[in-house]
Amino acid sequence: MAVESEGAVENNGVVRTAMGFGSIMNNSxxxxxxxxxxxxxxGGQATPLHRMDARIKILTVFIFIGFVMSFPxxxxxxxxxxxxxxxxxxxxxxxxxxxxxKKVLIASPFALAxxxxxxxxxxxPMIRVGGIFVSxxxxxxxxxxxxxxxxxSVALTLLACTGIQRLCDGMGRMGVPQVLVVQxxxxxxxxxxxxxxxxxxxxxxxxxxxxRSRITLRTYGALVGHLLLRSxxxxxxxxxxxxxxxxxxxxxxxxxxxxxxxDLLFLVGWVLFFGVARYWNLAGQMGxxxxxxxx
Amino acid sequence: xxxxxxxxxxxxxxxPQGADVLRGLSFRITHGEAVGLIxxxxxxxSTLLMHLNGFLTxxxxxxxxxxxxxxxxxxxxxxxxxxxxxxxPDDQLFMPxxxxxVAFGPLxxxxxxxxxxxxxxxxxERVGMTSVRERPPYKLSAGEKRAVAIxxxxxxxxxxxxxxxxxxxxxxxxxRRLIELLRxxxxxxxxxxxxLELVVEICSRVLIMDEGRIVADGPARTILGDRELxxxxxxxxxxxxxxxxxxxxx
Numbered sequence: 001m002a003v004e005s006e007g008a009v010e011n012n013g014v015v016r017t018a019m020g021f022g023s024i025m026n027n028s029x030x031x032x033x034x035x036x037x038x039x040x041x042x043g044g045q046a047t048p049l050h051r052m053d054a055r056i057k058i059l060t061v062f063i064f065i066g067f068v069m070s071f072p073x074x075x076x077x078x079x080x081x082x083x084x085x086x087x088x089x090x091x092x093x094x095x096x097x098x099x100x101x102k103k104v105l106i107a108s109p110f111a112l113a114x115x116x117x118x119x120x121x122x123x124x125p126m127i128r129v130g131g132i133f134v135s136x137x138x139x140x141x142x143x144x145x146x147x148x149x150x151x152x153s154v155a156l157t158l159l160a161c162t163g164i165q166r167l168c169d170g171m172g173r174m175g176v177p178q179v180l181v182v183q184x185x186x187x188x189x190x191x192x193x194x195x196x197x198x199x200x201x202x203x204x205x206x207x208x209x210x211x212r213s214r215i216t217l218r219t220y221g222a223l224v225g226h227l228l229l230r231s232x233x234x235x236x237x238x239x240x241x242x243x244x245x246x247x248x249x250x251x252x253x254x255x256x257x258x259x260x261x262x263d264l265l266f267l268v269g270w271v272l273f274f275g276v277a278r279y280w281n282l283a284g285q286m287g288x289x290x291x292x293x294x295x
Numbered sequence: 296x297x298x299x300x301x302x303x304x305x306x307x308x309x310x311p312q313g314a315d316v317l318r319g320l321s322f323r324i325t326h327g328e329a330v331g332l333i334x335x336x337x338x339x340x341s342t343l344l345m346h347l348n349g350f351l352t353x354x355x356x357x358x359x360x361x362x363x364x365x366x367x368x369x370x371x372x373x374x375x376x377x378x379x380x381x382x383x384p385d386d387q388l389f390m391p392x393x394x395x396x397v398a399f400g401p402l403x404x405x406x407x408x409x410x411x412x413x414x415x416x417x418x419x420e421r422v423g424m425t426s427v428r429e430r431p432p433y434k435l436s437a438g439e440k441r442a443v444a445i446x447x448x449x450x451x452x453x454x455x456x457x458x459x460x461x462x463x464x465x466x467x468x469x470x471r472r473l474i475e476l477l478r479x480x481x482x483x484x485x486x487x488x489x490x491l492e493l494v495v496e497i498c499s500r501v502l503i504m505d506e507g508r509i510v511a512d513g514p515a516r517t518i519l520g521d522r523e524l525x526x527x528x529x530x531x532x533x534x535x536x537x538x539x540x541x542x543x544x545x
Contacts, residue, residue: 041431044391163391189389196385237386240350244379245451246371246403254398254411 043163054170093161111148318507331494334504335529378453384440388432438469
């Protein structure tokens with residue numbers, strides 16, 4: 001809890017006591033807060049990849065997603081080479097893959113919910129792996145999970161290797177309506193507000209709830225209502241602070257990006273790679289090359 | 296034309312479905328004055344501050360910044376002239392680094408980038424926070440946060456500084472540094488606070504608010520030395536004025 005104790009916590013001793021109760025809310029507050037700030041910190045770095053024109057990165061990511069989605073529903077092996085893209089981005093931007101992986105896990109229930117019934121809906125056997133028949137449903141389920149991991153990890157990496165300010169600035173310059181860009185910016189800002197207010201409420205609760213008391217639905221309802229009202233109040237103050245510093249909906253950058261030839265090479269290079277990986281099953285070829293089978 | 300003066304003329308205000316919070320309030324603060332705004336909780340201090348840069352509009356009466364009445368048309372100029380330092384620096388700091396946070400205002404003003412960079416440097420220098428310029432604001436101590444929040448406002452080069460409880464949550468050393476800093480400013484300053492010792496040290500003039508009115512307006516030492524007056528409005532005479540022996544700053 002390094003960040004927790006360094007942050008704006010009014011009274012560290014109190015926090016520790018509260019943590020001692022093992023309150024779920026309090027712990028998740030710590031993790032959520034660290035995670036959310038960490039994303040902000042990563043986005044604020046100044047590696048060459050961070051400083052690259054955001055438009056190029058956004059465009060490449062969209063093309064990437066298009067390619068990943070274009071595969072037939074049972075495809076698995078041919079998708080594998082696409083993991084190279086997020087991994088290279090993370091490597092170049094100094095983002096630990098484990099960090100992105102955890103975030104992907106958090107979002108994974110959505111993908112699971114989408115694909116979980118496929119094995120029942122499509123039980124016809126498709127391939128044999130070591131004497132066991134695998135149905136088409138299982139294959140398409142796996143394929144959905146892989147595509148989900150690819151696209152979500154790339155989207156998160158894009159945020160972590162660009163930062164919300166540069167991302168929004170890039171979107172604005174790509175012609176995304178200002179209204180949407182501002183929405184996104186404020187939504188992002190609001191996340192921090194809710195997480196921090198939630199943390200404060202959680203602490204208050206942890207201090208008064210005994211070690212084994214359970215949160216009843218009634219308390220929970222009051223808590224969530226409170227969270228909404230408090231976040232609204234706080235959001236209002238944050239907005240006022242922004243407005244009193246001349247915020248009118250448009251943000252300018254301290255270091256506006258310049259489009260360089262390297263950036264275009266980045267785009268062209270990756271799109272070529274996606275194209276090659278789309279039309280030749282690179283993983284399959286590699287397998288054939290290594291074990292000499294495959295027929 | 297001077298923006299350094301700020302005036303309230305018979306300002307009345309009520310929140311929706313509520314009783315009047317400001318009830319016929321008038322004052323005039325001129326160039327370079329440092330004014331302490333004191334009064335107990337619920338006296339309407341924060342509501343008044345919200346009027347000074349147009350977040351709230353009086354039900355009747357008017358606020359004037361310089362020679363211009365504050366209206367929907369002039370609110371942008373007013374916000375440029377009046378810099379508000381909020382009570383909670385966490386509400387004010389939201390960019391990934393201190394330098395970007397300080398640059399936020401000047402960038403919004405549409406200044407050229409080299410001018411922005413120069414203002415950021417100068418503002419951080421002024422509050423002694425140059426060493427933390429690349430750090431994320433949430434990792435700073437309460438005192439540092441407060442100083443950076445002031446720098447974000449200074450970078451806008453306001454003529455009038457409005458502060459809400461500047462010494463809350465500061466330790467003694469942080470408070471002392473802040474007092475030295477505020478004393479050195481040449482801006483017109485309006486400081487709403489419960490820290491009456493702070494008022495003694497910085498302000499030449501004091502306004503006491505009670506139930507939405509200005510109930511006393513005069514030289515700081517006279518007003519803060521008047522035990523009956525302070526008592527009548529729920530305040531206490533600051534210790535340093537209560538007897539004769541010397542209270543030096545150090």
